[in-house]
Amino acid sequence: MNLPWKKPASAQPSEEPDAASERTISSRSASGVGAASIAAAAAGFIILVIAGNHLRPAEYAQFSVFWGALFGIFGVLSGIQSETTRAVRSVETQGGVPGSAQQHPSVLANGVLVGTILAAIILASSWLWAPSVLGGNTPWLLPALAGAAVAYSGHSALAGASAGSQDWNLYSKLMSAEAVFRLATVGTVALLGVGLLGLELACALAAVLWLVFLLVSPAARHAAVSRADVPRTAYMKQTGHAMLSSSATAALIVGFPVILSFTSSAQELASAGGLLLAIQLTRAPIMVPLQAFQGVAIAAFVNQRDRGVHALFKPAALFLAVGVAGAIAAGLLGPWLMELLFPGKYEVPAWLLATLTFDAALMAVLTLTGTATLAVGKHGGYSAGWVSGTVVSVLCLLLPLPLSIRAAVALAAGPAVGAVIHVTSIVRLGKSAAASPA
Numbered sequence: 001m002n003l004p005w006k007k008p009a010s011a012q013p014s015e016e017p018d019a020a021s022e023r024t025i026s027s028r029s030a031s032g033v034g035a036a037s038i039a040a041a042a043a044g045f046i047i048l049v050i051a052g053n054h055l056r057p058a059e060y061a062q063f064s065v066f067w068g069a070l071f072g073i074f075g076v077l078s079g080i081q082s083e084t085t086r087a088v089r090s091v092e093t094q095g096g097v098p099g100s101a102q103q104h105p106s107v108l109a110n111g112v113l114v115g116t117i118l119a120a121i122i123l124a125s126s127w128l129w130a131p132s133v134l135g136g137n138t139p140w141l142l143p144a145l146a147g148a149a150v151a152y153s154g155h156s157a158l159a160g161a162s163a164g165s166q167d168w169n170l171y172s173k174l175m176s177a178e179a180v181f182r183l184a185t186v187g188t189v190a191l192l193g194v195g196l197l198g199l200e201l202a203c204a205l206a207a208v209l210w211l212v213f214l215l216v217s218p219a220a221r222h223a224a225v226s227r228a229d230v231p232r233t234a235y236m237k238q239t240g241h242a243m244l245s246s247s248a249t250a251a252l253i254v255g256f257p258v259i260l261s262f263t264s265s266a267q268e269l270a271s272a273g274g275l276l277l278a279i280q281l282t283r284a285p286i287m288v289p290l291q292a293f294q295g296v297a298i299a300a301f302v303n304q305r306d307r308g309v310h311a312l313f314k315p316a317a318l319f320l321a322v323g324v325a326g327a328i329a330a331g332l333l334g335p336w337l338m339e340l341l342f343p344g345k346y347e348v349p350a351w352l353l354a355t356l357t358f359d360a361a362l363m364a365v366l367t368l369t370g371t372a373t374l375a376v377g378k379h380g381g382y383s384a385g386w387v388s389g390t391v392v393s394v395l396c397l398l399l400p401l402p403l404s405i406r407a408a409v410a411l412a413a414g415p416a417v418g419a420v421i422h423v424t425s426i427v428r429l430g431k432s433a434a435a436s437p438a
Contacts, residue, residue: 029168036172040179045284047186048277051199052342054190057273062135064276065269066200068257069133073145074207075250076118077153079243080111081160082374087238088164090229104227105235108157114239115153119146133258137197144204151207158210161223170219174210182206241379248386249370252393252414253287253363260407263397274346275404278338278353279411282330283360286322287367312372312423316365323361330357352404359411366415369422381425389418 051063084107123146126138134141155178162170185202192198213220228235251259257276261269334353338346366389373382393414397406 029166029172032172033168033175036176039176041284043179043183045281047183047203048280048284049341050186050190052277052345054199055196057345058270059196061269061273061276063196063199064257064273064280065133065261066141067203067280068255070145070148070200070203072250072255072258073118073122073149074152074156075254076243076247077111077115077149077156078249079156079246080114080153080239081156081163082246082371083235083239083242084111084157084160084226084228085163086374087228087230087235088161088226089166090164091227092165094229103231104229105232106224107161107226107228108154108224110228110232110235110239111153111157111160112150114236114243115150115156118153119149122146122149132261137200140197141200144201148204148207151210155207155210158213158220158223161226162219165223165226167219167223170213170217170223173217174213174220177213178206178209181209238379241383242374244383244387246386248383248390248418249367251390252386252411253283253367256393256407256411259394259397260403263394263406264403268403272403274338274348275352275407277342277346278334278348278356279407282326282334282353282356283363286319286326286360286364312369312426315368319361319364319368323358323364326361327354327358330354349404352408355408356411359408359415362412362415362419366419366422369419369426373422373425376426376429378425378429381422381429385418385421385425388421389414389416392417 051067052060055063088107123142126142130138130142134145155174159171159174162168162174182203182205185205186199189198189202210220214224230238256279260272260276264272331350331354334357335348335350338348338353366385370382370385373385391414393410396410396413399406399409401409
């Protein structure tokens with residue numbers, strides 16, 4: 001009998017039967033995820049170019065803050081995806097849900113519940129932050145943010161379940177379709193000549209697209225009935241750890257403009273359109289593909305738990321090498337590209353573009369070490385690394401320095417501190433395992 005939480009043989013991803021524990025993803029599936037990540041990165045980049053050209057610099061600064069708030073919320077909810085991936089992958093490697101399945105929650109229902117709670121928190125706390133973040137469009141944008149939180153929680157849970165079961169075909173389609181749909185809606189709004197509010201609402205709309213997958217895709221419906229590897233109380237606690245960490249992740253990766261809005265004067269923020277655009281453009285080429293492959297990375301680290309910190313060396317070295325090469329290229333070509341893409345609108349010095357590009361590589365290393373820490377079950381260390389990194393970055397933004405220097409320092413120091421804490425946590429786990437009796 002095929003139990004609903006245990007994938008039948010016919011629904012397994014098209015990998016070799018015995019490869020699940022040896023290889024996380026096939027070359028063909030990796031190509032699919034790679035293509036989807038490129039599509040997502042390109043879609044995000046094009047949206048920024050559209051907004052940068054369609055809006056005045058002061059309006060783009062407002063758009064950038066809303067973009068940071070929206071994707072900050074999505075980033076918080078990505079904790080659902082990370083924990084769902086880990087939980088479903090653990091179930092798969094154990095051969096099914098241990099014990100009574102009724103005690104183990106549906107990952108999709110749990111995800112939507114968490115998203116609904118977050119939406120309620122957003123609405124209840126809006127009087128504290130909405131006027132400074134959303135400005136005069138608060139009556140429209142606040143409901144949009146709350147609705148997007150509920151919708152995207154389902155997307156995160158479904159994507160996590162597909163990654164945990166190593167259904168990379170579904171995972172790729174979810175990722176690329178959501179990004180391309182957002183680009184299509186933003187492009188349509190821009191062509192219609194609608195202003196700032198229209199662009200902001202169009203960005204939020206794509207969060208509902210996963211519902212279409214449930215209607216048309218048997219694979220999506222199969223992933224939607226996946227269950228967690230632990231009972232409900234433990235799973236909610238672990239999801240909370242993942243979301244606490246992803247909150248800090250979101251603050252550093254996509255919510256940074258919101259942090260800047262709280263640590264800068266109104267005059268500084270109004271003139272920061274070029275800086276905010278440069279931060280987003282320099283990190284997109286490395287961070288969007290990495291976030292797209294995060295489900296693959298978590299599944300891979302779960303499969304390689306016995307290697308401990310050694311599993312990090314090669315990918316971390318690769319990201320740092322890419323960061324150095326990218327920084328050199330950004331310093332040489334960045335100002336010319338900015339003028340080509342946004343003629344006469346933004347002036348960003350070469351040194352800042354180079355520094356921000358290397359900062360993006362440090363952020364990628366932090367994301368990688370965090371993924372590895374979560375995969376080995378060190379939820380506390382995972383949270384500690386991200387939260388500490390965020391605190392360090394915020395403190396750097398309070399330094400009595402020009403805004404561009406504060407931002408560059410904050411985006412380097414925070415990720416470096418967080419990565420060290422993650423690696424230390426994994427090393428300690430390895431020493432504890434070695435010291436315990438067999």
